[in-house]
Amino acid sequence: MALQEYKRKRRFEATPEPPPKLGNKKNEHRFVVQKHRASHLHYDFRLEMEEVLKSWAVPKGPPLDPGDKRLAMMVEDHPVSYFNFEGVIPPGNYGAGTVMVWDMGAWEPLGDPAAMLQKGDLKFRLNGKKLKGEFALVRMRSRRAGSKGNEWLLIKKRDQYAEEGFDANDGAMDYSVLTRRSLDEVAGDKKSEAWQSNRKAAGKRVSRNGEVGRMKQEGRSKKV
Numbered sequence: 001m002a003l004q005e006y007k008r009k010r011r012f013e014a015t016p017e018p019p020p021k022l023g024n025k026k027n028e029h030r031f032v033v034q035k036h037r038a039s040h041l042h043y044d045f046r047l048e049m050e051e052v053l054k055s056w057a058v059p060k061g062p063p064l065d066p067g068d069k070r071l072a073m074m075v076e077d078h079p080v081s082y083f084n085f086e087g088v089i090p091p092g093n094y095g096a097g098t099v100m101v102w103d104m105g106a107w108e109p110l111g112d113p114a115a116m117l118q119k120g121d122l123k124f125r126l127n128g129k130k131l132k133g134e135f136a137l138v139r140m141r142s143r144r145a146g147s148k149g150n151e152w153l154l155i156k157k158r159d160q161y162a163e164e165g166f167d168a169n170d171g172a173m174d175y176s177v178l179t180r181r182s183l184d185e186v187a188g189d190k191k192s193e194a195w196q197s198n199r200k201a202a203g204k205r206v207s208r209n210g211e212v213g214r215m216k217q218e219g220r221s222k223k224v
Helices: 004-008 080-084 113-119 183-187 200-223
Strands: 030-037 041-049 052-058 069-078 087-089 097-109 121-128 132-139 151-156
Touching: 004 069, 030 080, 030 121, 030 183, 041 069, 041 080, 041 097, 041 113, 052 080, 052 151, 080 097, 087 183, 097 183, 113 121
Parallel strands: none
Antiparallel strands: 030 041, 030 097, 041 052, 052 069, 069 151, 087 097, 097 121, 121 132, 132 151
């Protein structure tokens, strides 16, 4: 199962993240970049293909400067429904922290995407709200001691969209293209409509658990 690792790492009764369900076989070739403040701030770069979101964690954020070759650690596939996930993953859960939709749009593979991914040289064009133009994800050949072989480089190609000195962490870039909120604003809004709209069933389970907890607390209060 393509999403087995995604499922293994999460307790869906305790996290608002979407369940591990495969998308349609007809890929829409969308991409999303999610700014994720967990134990360390990073950006999750995701490409829709093969019924899932192929995902890389980019510690310094995606580049627009061709001179910046950004380390991108390939992580487990995510469900396509993760595309517009924005909100707070509660403490004690995998990836606990705040997630913001930093950019989204469409991507165009410059060749056979499956073959390029297998080869470790994925070339594509982005048409997002912040990121545009040609990019490449290249798997690193030299590996560090203890490496799992999941180190890639995210590279911006020279074109009309290249921007020397671009920094994804610039304060002017700290806004959600989905809700226009900053990362801090998303962190302060734990009832984010962006993810609750996709989590109705799970939301009911959480509500029932919360109701049980409230009733137990009221019971203790009455005994006192």
